[in-house]
Amino acid sequence: MRHTLYTSAAALALTAGLAHADAHMPFVAGEGGFNWDSYNAYADATDLSGQSVTIAGPWLSPEADRFDILLNYFEAATGAEATYTGSDSFEQQIVIDAEAGSAPNIAVFPQPGLAAVMAGNGLLTPLGDEMAAWVNENYAAGQSWVDLGTYADADGNDQFYGFFFNVNVKSLVWYVPENFEDAGYDVPETMEELLALSEQIVADGETPWCIGLGSGAATGWPATDWVEDIMLRTQTPDVYDQWVTNEIPFNDPRVVNAIETFGTFARTDGWVQGGAGAVATTDFRDSPTGLFASPPGCYMHRQASFIPAFFPEGTEVGEDADFFYFPSFEGEDLGNPVLGGGTLMAVTDMNDATMGFMAFLQTPFAHEIMMAQGGFLTPHSGVNLDTYSSAVESGQGEILLNATTFRFDGSDLMPGAIGAGSFWTGMVDYAGGADAMDVATQIQESWEALQ
Amino acid sequence: MDNIAGKKSGLTWAVHISVAALVLLWIFPTLGLLISSFRTTDQIRTSGWWAALFPAVQNETLRTADPDDFRVGRDGYFVLEGNLYVVDGAVETPDDVVADVSVWGTSSREIDAYLPGETADLGDGETMTVQSNGDYIWTGNDEQLSGRGQRVFVTAESPPEFTLRNYQSVLFDPGNREGMSKAFFNTLTVTIPATIIPILIAAFAAYALAWMDFPGRALLVAAVVALLVVPLQLALIPLLSLHNDIGIGKGYLGVWLAHTGFGLPLAIYLLRNYMVGLPRDIIESAKVDGATDFQIFTKIVLPLSFPALASFAIFQFLWTWNDLLVAMVFLIDSSGETTVMTRQIVELLGTRGGDWEILATSAFVSIAVPLIVFFSMQRYLVRGLLAGSVK
Incomplete structure (x- = not known):
C-alpha cells in the first residue's frame, strides 16, 4: 500500500515536471x-x-x-x-x-x-x-x-x-522610406552614392542629416561611432586595431582624415538639421525626430540598432522608418566592414x-x-x-x-579615460568648430599622460 | 539720522524690485515645469510651454485607414472614406474634431499643396479630397488603393490641449515603468520617521539644556554648537561600516538613525535657544506649585515652543525629502526595492533623458509635497527662524 502511494506520488511529480518543462519550452519540436x-x-x-x-x-x-x-x-x-x-x-x-x-x-x-x-x-x-x-x-x-x-x-x-x-x-543609417519615395531618392549602395545623395538633398533645398551628440555626462559618444565607422571604411582593419591600442598615435593623418570625413557630414553648412552649431547640443535621443517631422527636418540618421526606442510613439519600424547599411567606399577595396x-x-x-x-x-x-x-x-x-x-x-x-x-566599438576597447573621456570631449570640441588635428593631438596627449 | 525706524527708506523701490525679481526667478521655472507636465511629448518637442496656453498651428503627418480592410468597391473603382483624426486615434468621432485644417498635401515635399475641400490629383485617375475637419475621400483603382494608408500632411490650428496621462503613467501605471509611485512611498517612509524622531529627542534635550541645572551644562551646549560645523560627509563611511558591524546594514532603520544624528545638533540648538527665551516666571511658579520637570515640559514648555518645533519640522522634512546622498549611502542597495524619489529622478535622467514630459511630471510630483508642507506651515517658519535670536 505504502509502495503504491510512493509510486503514484512519483508519477505525479513526473507529470508536474513535464508540464513545467512544456511551459518553458515554447517552441514545439519539429515546427x-x-x-x-x-x-x-x-x-x-x-x-x-x-x-x-x-x-x-x-x-x-x-x-x-x-x-x-x-x-x-x-x-x-x-x-x-x-x-x-x-x-x-x-x-x-x-x-x-x-x-x-x-x-x-x-x-x-x-x-x-x-x-x-x-x-x-x-x-x-x-x-x-x-x-x-x-x-x-x-x-x-x-x-x-x-x-x-x-x-x-x-x-x-x-x-x-x-x-x-x-x-x-552600429553601422546603420535610418530613413523614412516614404519620404525617399516622395522625393525620388534611392537607397545608396556605396559611400560615393551616399555623399552624392547628401549633395542632391542639399541642392533640392532640404537637409540630409540629423546628428545629435548630446547625452548628459556622456555627451560626444555618438560621434565616436561615426569616426570608428569611417576609419573602417577608409583604412584596413589592421590600422583600426593599431589605432584602438594606440600603436599609431591618435593624431596620425589617417585618423585625422576620418575625423575630417565626419566633419563633412556634421560641419558642412546645410548638411545637418539645425546647422553645424547645433550638433553638439542636440540630445541624441531627440535627434531622430527630424526624420518624422512635417515637412521632414532631415532625411537620414546614422545610429545603432537600439535607436527605434526613441522614435515617436506609434512609429512602425520597417514601415514608417527603415534602415540601410552605412555603405563602404567603392573606391577603397575594403569589403563590407561592420561596427x-x-x-x-x-x-x-x-x-x-x-x-x-x-x-x-x-x-x-x-x-x-x-x-x-x-x-x-x-x-x-x-x-x-x-x-x-x-x-x-x-x-x-x-x-x-x-x-x-x-x-x-573602438571607444569601448580604449582605456576609459580616452574611450569614455577625452575622445568624447574632443569630438564635442571638433563639432563645435575646433581643428581636427588639434583635437586629435589633445586626445593623444591625454593618452600619453596615462602611460 | 533720517534712516531711523518709523521712516521710509529712500531705497524702498530697490527692495521691491529685487523681491519681484526673486519671485519671478522662482515662479517661472516652477510654472514651466507644471505646464510641461500636462503636455504630450509631441507638444513639448514642437513648442515651448509658454505657447501651450494659446491655439497653435501644427504640421502633422496623418494616415488614412488601411485600404485593404476598409475600401469599398464602386463601379470598377474603389473608394475609401473616413476622418484622418479618427484614424489617428486623436478623437472618437468626426464631430469631436477640434482642429481646423488650413492646408494639406500628400507629398512630404509639398505639405501645403491644397486647400480644404480641394481635390488632389494623384495621377492615373487616383484622387483625394480632404475637408477642414479631416474628413477624406480617396478614390482609385485596385492597385492604387492597396498596401498601407496614404500619408496626408495637414497644417491645422488646434486649441490648447492638456493631458493627465503623464501623471497617470508616472504614478498609477500598473507596470510601474517609471517606478515613481513606489519611490514616492519609500520617500515618505524615510521622511516621516526621520522628521519625528529627531524632534522627540531634541525637545527633551533642549529642555534639559535650557532649564535643568546640572554640572557641565554649558560645556554640553558648546559641544552641540561645535557639532553644527562638522560636515556630515565626514561621517558617512565610518557610520556605514558601524551599521554593517552592528547588523543594521542598509535599510530604513539605518537611514532614520543617520538623518536623526545629522539633524540633532541644529534641532537641539534651535529649540534650546527658543526655550531659554520663555518667561522664567511661569516655569518657576510651576516649580513652586510642585510640578516635576516632566510636567513642566509637557504642560508648559512644549505648547509654548510649538512655533520652534514646527519650523524645525519643516527644515528637517524638506532636507530629508530632497536628500540623495544619505539615502544613497544608508538605504539604496542593489535590490532596487528601496529607491527614493531623488534617486529615481537621477535614474530617469539617464534612461528617459529625452522624455521631458516624464521628467517634468516626476519633478513636479517630487516638489508637490514640500510645497504643500511649506505653504501650510510657512507662518511658523519665520517665527521659528527668529527663535532665540530676539529676546
Missing part, C-alpha cells in the same frame, strides 16, 4: 523554421546526465528569461542541469568570484576588455584551436570574431577564449558539461531559438534568417552575414 536536425543530432550525441553547468552574466530580465528558455532545451537534450544567474554588478562580481575560486563555469562578458584582463591573470580556460577554427569557418567575418576572442594568457601566449553569442550592429558590439562567453571553470554547453552553442538551433525570441543577432552563417522575430532584425542579421570585417 517552425528551426534547424531541429542540428538539435536532435546534438541531443543524440551528447549525454551529460547528472552533471551541471553554471553561467553568470549581465543579462537581467527579459534577456535572462530568453536565455533560460535556451537552457531548458539544453537540459532536455543532455540531461544536465544548467543555471543562469544575472547581476547588474556582474563585472565586479565575476572578478571577486574568480579570484576567490568560486567562479561559475561560464561567464558572459559584455565586452572583451575584462575578459582579456582575466585571461591574462590565468582565470579563464582556453577553448582550444578546434573551437577557434569552427568560429573562423562558421561565423561571417570569422577571423574578426576569432581575433576578438583571442587574448594573451598568463604566460603571454595568445589563446582563443571568447565565444561571441549575441551581437549588435558593433556584443557579449561573449568564456569558460571560468572547465568541466565536461561546460564543454558540452559550448558545443551546444555551435548548433544553428541554439542561435535560432534566441533569434525567435527577439533582441538577439548572430553572425552564425548556418542559421535560417526567417526565424528572426521581426523583419528589422532579419535585415540586421543579413548585414552581419554580409560583413567581411567586424570590429568592436
Whole structure:
C-alpha cells in the first residue's frame, strides 16, 4: 500500500515536471523554421546526465528569461542541469568570484576588455584551436570574431577564449522610406552614392542629416561611432586595431582624415538639421525626430540598432522608418566592414558539461531559438534568417552575414579615460568648430599622460 | 539720522524690485515645469510651454485607414472614406474634431499643396479630397488603393490641449515603468520617521539644556554648537561600516538613525535657544506649585515652543525629502526595492533623458509635497527662524 502511494506520488511529480518543462519550452519540436536536425543530432550525441553547468552574466530580465528558455532545451537534450544567474554588478562580481575560486563555469562578458584582463591573470580556460577554427569557418567575418576572442594568457601566449553569442550592429543609417519615395531618392549602395545623395538633398533645398551628440555626462559618444565607422571604411582593419591600442598615435593623418570625413557630414553648412552649431547640443535621443517631422527636418540618421526606442510613439519600424547599411567606399577595396558590439562567453571553470554547453552553442538551433525570441543577432552563417522575430532584425542579421570585417566599438576597447573621456570631449570640441588635428593631438596627449 | 525706524527708506523701490525679481526667478521655472507636465511629448518637442496656453498651428503627418480592410468597391473603382483624426486615434468621432485644417498635401515635399475641400490629383485617375475637419475621400483603382494608408500632411490650428496621462503613467501605471509611485512611498517612509524622531529627542534635550541645572551644562551646549560645523560627509563611511558591524546594514532603520544624528545638533540648538527665551516666571511658579520637570515640559514648555518645533519640522522634512546622498549611502542597495524619489529622478535622467514630459511630471510630483508642507506651515517658519535670536 505504502509502495503504491510512493509510486503514484512519483508519477505525479513526473507529470508536474513535464508540464513545467512544456511551459518553458515554447517552441514545439519539429515546427517552425528551426534547424531541429542540428538539435536532435546534438541531443543524440551528447549525454551529460547528472552533471551541471553554471553561467553568470549581465543579462537581467527579459534577456535572462530568453536565455533560460535556451537552457531548458539544453537540459532536455543532455540531461544536465544548467543555471543562469544575472547581476547588474556582474563585472565586479565575476572578478571577486574568480579570484576567490568560486567562479561559475561560464561567464558572459559584455565586452572583451575584462575578459582579456582575466585571461591574462590565468582565470579563464582556453577553448582550444578546434573551437577557434569552427568560429573562423562558421561565423561571417570569422577571423574578426576569432581575433576578438583571442587574448594573451598568463604566460603571454595568445589563446582563443571568447565565444561571441549575441551581437549588435552600429553601422546603420535610418530613413523614412516614404519620404525617399516622395522625393525620388534611392537607397545608396556605396559611400560615393551616399555623399552624392547628401549633395542632391542639399541642392533640392532640404537637409540630409540629423546628428545629435548630446547625452548628459556622456555627451560626444555618438560621434565616436561615426569616426570608428569611417576609419573602417577608409583604412584596413589592421590600422583600426593599431589605432584602438594606440600603436599609431591618435593624431596620425589617417585618423585625422576620418575625423575630417565626419566633419563633412556634421560641419558642412546645410548638411545637418539645425546647422553645424547645433550638433553638439542636440540630445541624441531627440535627434531622430527630424526624420518624422512635417515637412521632414532631415532625411537620414546614422545610429545603432537600439535607436527605434526613441522614435515617436506609434512609429512602425520597417514601415514608417527603415534602415540601410552605412555603405563602404567603392573606391577603397575594403569589403563590407561592420561596427558593433556584443557579449561573449568564456569558460571560468572547465568541466565536461561546460564543454558540452559550448558545443551546444555551435548548433544553428541554439542561435535560432534566441533569434525567435527577439533582441538577439548572430553572425552564425548556418542559421535560417526567417526565424528572426521581426523583419528589422532579419535585415540586421543579413548585414552581419554580409560583413567581411567586424570590429568592436573602438571607444569601448580604449582605456576609459580616452574611450569614455577625452575622445568624447574632443569630438564635442571638433563639432563645435575646433581643428581636427588639434583635437586629435589633445586626445593623444591625454593618452600619453596615462602611460 | 533720517534712516531711523518709523521712516521710509529712500531705497524702498530697490527692495521691491529685487523681491519681484526673486519671485519671478522662482515662479517661472516652477510654472514651466507644471505646464510641461500636462503636455504630450509631441507638444513639448514642437513648442515651448509658454505657447501651450494659446491655439497653435501644427504640421502633422496623418494616415488614412488601411485600404485593404476598409475600401469599398464602386463601379470598377474603389473608394475609401473616413476622418484622418479618427484614424489617428486623436478623437472618437468626426464631430469631436477640434482642429481646423488650413492646408494639406500628400507629398512630404509639398505639405501645403491644397486647400480644404480641394481635390488632389494623384495621377492615373487616383484622387483625394480632404475637408477642414479631416474628413477624406480617396478614390482609385485596385492597385492604387492597396498596401498601407496614404500619408496626408495637414497644417491645422488646434486649441490648447492638456493631458493627465503623464501623471497617470508616472504614478498609477500598473507596470510601474517609471517606478515613481513606489519611490514616492519609500520617500515618505524615510521622511516621516526621520522628521519625528529627531524632534522627540531634541525637545527633551533642549529642555534639559535650557532649564535643568546640572554640572557641565554649558560645556554640553558648546559641544552641540561645535557639532553644527562638522560636515556630515565626514561621517558617512565610518557610520556605514558601524551599521554593517552592528547588523543594521542598509535599510530604513539605518537611514532614520543617520538623518536623526545629522539633524540633532541644529534641532537641539534651535529649540534650546527658543526655550531659554520663555518667561522664567511661569516655569518657576510651576516649580513652586510642585510640578516635576516632566510636567513642566509637557504642560508648559512644549505648547509654548510649538512655533520652534514646527519650523524645525519643516527644515528637517524638506532636507530629508530632497536628500540623495544619505539615502544613497544608508538605504539604496542593489535590490532596487528601496529607491527614493531623488534617486529615481537621477535614474530617469539617464534612461528617459529625452522624455521631458516624464521628467517634468516626476519633478513636479517630487516638489508637490514640500510645497504643500511649506505653504501650510510657512507662518511658523519665520517665527521659528527668529527663535532665540530676539529676546
